[in-house]
Amino acid sequence: MKTAASKRFRVRARGPVACFTRPEMKAERVSYEVMTPSAARGVLEAILWKPAIRWQVHEIAVIAPVRWMSFRRNEVNSRATVGKFDYAADEDRAQRNTVALRDVDYVITASFSLVSGKAGAEDNLRKFEEMFERRLEKGQYFHAPYLGCREFAARVEVPPDGLTPSDVAVERRPLGLMFYDFAFGDSGSATRPLFFDAYLDRGVLQVPPWAQVLERNGGTP
Numbered sequence: 001m002k003t004a005a006s007k008r009f010r011v012r013a014r015g016p017v018a019c020f021t022r023p024e025m026k027a028e029r030v031s032y033e034v035m036t037p038s039a040a041r042g043v044l045e046a047i048l049w050k051p052a053i054r055w056q057v058h059e060i061a062v063i064a065p066v067r068w069m070s071f072r073r074n075e076v077n078s079r080a081t082v083g084k085f086d087y088a089a090d091e092d093r094a095q096r097n098t099v100a101l102r103d104v105d106y107v108i109t110a111s112f113s114l115v116s117g118k119a120g121a122e123d124n125l126r127k128f129e130e131m132f133e134r135r136l137e138k139g140q141y142f143h144a145p146y147l148g149c150r151e152f153a154a155r156v157e158v159p160p161d162g163l164t165p166s167d168v169a170v171e172r173r174p175l176g177l178m179f180y181d182f183a184f185g186d187s188g189s190a191t192r193p194l195f196f197d198a199y200l201d202r203g204v205l206q207v208p209p210w211a212q213v214l215e216r217n218g219g220t221p
Contacts, residue, residue, distance in 0.1 A: 005056070006111045006125045008109055009109070009132065010109050011107070011108045011136065011156060012108075012156065012157050013040075013108060013147065013154045013155070014064070014104060015152060015154045016103060016152075017069070017101070017152045018031065018035070018154075019100040019148040019149050021149075027096070028096055028098070030099045033101075033175055033200075034066070034106075035060050035062075035106050035108075035147070035205075036148075036180075037060070037178075038182075039147065040060055040106075041057055041110075041181070043108065043145045043156060046142055046145035046146075046156070047132060047135050047136055048132045048135055049142055051115065051118045052119040052120065052128070053114060053115060053119075053128055054114075056110060056112065056209065056210065057109070058109045058110060059108070059109040059207060060109075060204070061107040062205070063164070064104055065167070066101065066167075068101060069099075070098065070099050071098055072096065073098060074093050074095055075095075075096050076089050076093055077093070078092055100148075107163055112125075136156070137158065139156075165203020166203055167202070167203035170202065171201065171202060173200045174197070174199055179193060179194075179195055180195055180196050180207075180213050181213075183214060194213050194217045196208055196216065
């Protein structure tokens with residue numbers, strides 16, 4: 001049975017620096033050319049996240065031309081560990097190169113559906129639609145939205161009419177395998193990344209639905 005979805009929202013996200021890290025690059029950070037679906041979902045969830053809804057990104061329009069920049073920065077090698085208080089970041093640092101994007105500007109088109117088992121009797125699509133619209137117009141967030149890395153802040157707003165993609169003249173350009181999202185299985189099963197063949201068609205990244213990507217990556221985890 002097809003799950004009912006909300007109406008489609010358009011959200012503009014832009015900023016001076018962005019890095020949507022390719023997972024196969026572990027020693028140095030190298031960004032994808034455009035925003036990934038998981039990064040777009042993160043922007044939407046910064047505005048409205050509830051256990052009862054699940055976002056589906058449909059399109060990401062690339063408004064500004066793709067521009068690159070490279071810089072070095074200090075990063076720690078290890079993640080913080082719960083219960084470990086004697087960690088010294090100064091002794092665990094490494095200087096790594098980052099190949100990022102600059103002056104990015106995107107328009108995300110997305111909708112959401114209710115999650116079975118998480119949505120209560122009082123929940124409905126219209127309730128969350130109004131909640132999202134109100135929060136977006138007022139600039140309210142659960143946390144600061146960002147562009148791939150938390151230090152690269154995003155300015156998020158309702159897009160004005162008349163915005164067009166920068167690469168509209170190019171009919172179809174392959175971007176290679178792009179990270180889609182993580183598939184979290186049942187308790188105890190491994191979490192695995194999902195990928196899809198990405199294309200920039202007249203400046204718009206078309207994002208396939210979750211079920212289609214999951215099937216092409218081997219089915220249910």
